[in-house]
Amino acid sequence: MNETREVGELLRWQAARAARQAPPPPRAAALLEQIRPWWERWPERFRQLADSLAALDVRYGHAATDPRPNRDGFLVPTVVVRTQAEDRTHSSILYFAISGGRLRLRFQVMPAPDVLPTKAEVTFVDAATARALLVAPVEAASSGEYRVEAELPEKVAAAWCDLKVTDRMPFHLIVQQVEA
């Protein structure tokens, strides 16, 4: 019994000390600020990147010689943002599947910059309106390839559910390096 009481007192003392040493709780405004997406926290920066993406958009002209449907897919304008540099390039969508409101995407940056971030997140930007749609972490797969798995907003999922990998994608990509 004495041991139990001593342990209990020790635990209470530790909790009290932790409470005294803990930093003050953040204010609600600060918490709300933290969960805002980055394009809302730095709108100018986002605008700059979105303009870059728009400039990269490729206009396709089909001088078709083959009656079969196009199997090459369409390149998606991509900006790769690293700490010290930015690369404007394109990506080829290798895998696109939506199931149960979740997007599974695999894309390859082409041509791949010399250094690609291994820890990064990707922002989907609507190609038509230049508005950011969602952001998700990416996993570097192999040379120049990234994998994404993310929950899609309902409207976006409904709009994209019939997309095929050979269709022109309604989004552009911003790949941003994430600090470790």
Added chain:
Amino acid sequence: MVVRYIWFWSFWHWSRESHRAGMLLKRPLEGLAVHWDEWYRHEASARERDEIERLRDSAAEQQAFLDWLEQTWSREAVAHHSAALAAYVWRELRRVEPFVDWPAVVAVRAADDERGIAAVILAEVSAGTADDVVPIDAILLPGEIETDEGAVVAENFEAEPGDLENSRQAVLGLLRGRQRWSVAWRWLLLGQRDYRRGLAFTLLAGWGAVALGLAWLLVGPDPGEQLPWLAGGLVSVWCGLVLVALITHGRELRRFFRAGRRMATGFAAAQVRLRLPARFKLKGGSAGLAFGLSSLRAMRRAWPELSERSWLWRRSLERLDADAAAWAATGILTSEGAVRPVEVAAKLQACRQHGQITHLLMPTQTTVAPLGGEAGGGGRLQLHRCSNLADALLHVAALRSPAQTVINVATLGLSALMIFGLPDLVRILVPPAPPPVVAPSSPTPYALWVSLDTASPEFFQVVLESRVWAYRRADVRLHNSAPASVRAELRLLKRSDAATRDLEDGIVWIERRPCFLFRRFEPGERVGRYTVSYLNRLRHE
């Protein structure tokens, strides 16, 4: 029947259906690694993962899976089988989880480290180091030409599309275009033969007999009555040798062309995938020759059976495959198969420093002395200059044979002599009919003309025997001076001991005088007899 590795079939069918449904961009074979990665993460069931995991700790099971890929799956899953297909699939799978750490992977990876033909790709500001010698890994996927990636794919490097296509066209030209004639005549003139020892000895003996026979006919003692036998034997042996040569070479060339056409059909519809050990962006086309040879090697690995029926192809491609690790190549390869000059100084240095490269194929150009510094790595580097892809292949195949070249030159020389001398030999064997004497006769009393109606004047001579005139012998030849005729002209000289005063006393004999090229043999039989008086009464014109 037990269906093994159902999980792999599940993956394969998911890959095909997803591609068809528009979820996957690349075709199932092209995007194998990517598709497997996605399927394994999201689609594989727990049971399938367990089955795959069970293989992790057993090297024997892993090897059994590799064998199954090669012997069963590759024959059933795709329309166009090739021996290289399983190797390609395995190469792709071992880049992704969970295959990366399999012990069998390590073993296969070591086996795959048997290097291919190397290209010499200088890094920026490199003066030529061993690291610039870059082995090329080439795999051929049959029946995949309708892929979206094109007929030649640079998997992990960038090259000018024209350079890759040039190497492909050059290979096709070698298989079914003009380049194959280059291989053919080079082999005929300079290359080894695939004779059995007995046949080779017999042929050598035969040509030796022809050489001896010709020597006897030209400079040896007069065969006399044995001349027809000698000529007949010579002609028979030579014709036999020529017939054997025509049959053996003709058969091999026919097989060579036929096999080339078959390989070309497959190659034209296939996709060649080239991989370098590191990512490169190639500037310049000097790796073209290496790409072309690597494509040939990949074709041989994909369809070893196609080259089996032709000794020339089999030998060439087998050596290319087996000895590839010792070879490097540099040179711009055009679509016609020509090899164009490149800067070689630093490349020579790089190959000399590389421990395993002992042969370098390069264009026919003047070699600049390598840059300073000692060559390390040991071994001598042999330089092989080649003007086209066919030449390069023959170098790698080590088909050139100095001994055979000497034999070929000698037999060609002997055959040339035989061909030139064949009319004479035929006349020896089948002597021309005795020619009748015709006009004109001599217009003067100081000479006796014996004009003959014959197409072989050199084969006859005339002899005058007379009690009044001195013995005379003269060759029959074509006289162009008026009146022109084929005749022998005998200058008449009165004998001091003339036994009669009859100036038309005398007999002119027509004799056969066999000859061979520049040599005339002893006179043979007499085939005509005419009196001087008869000859004098022939017309003068």
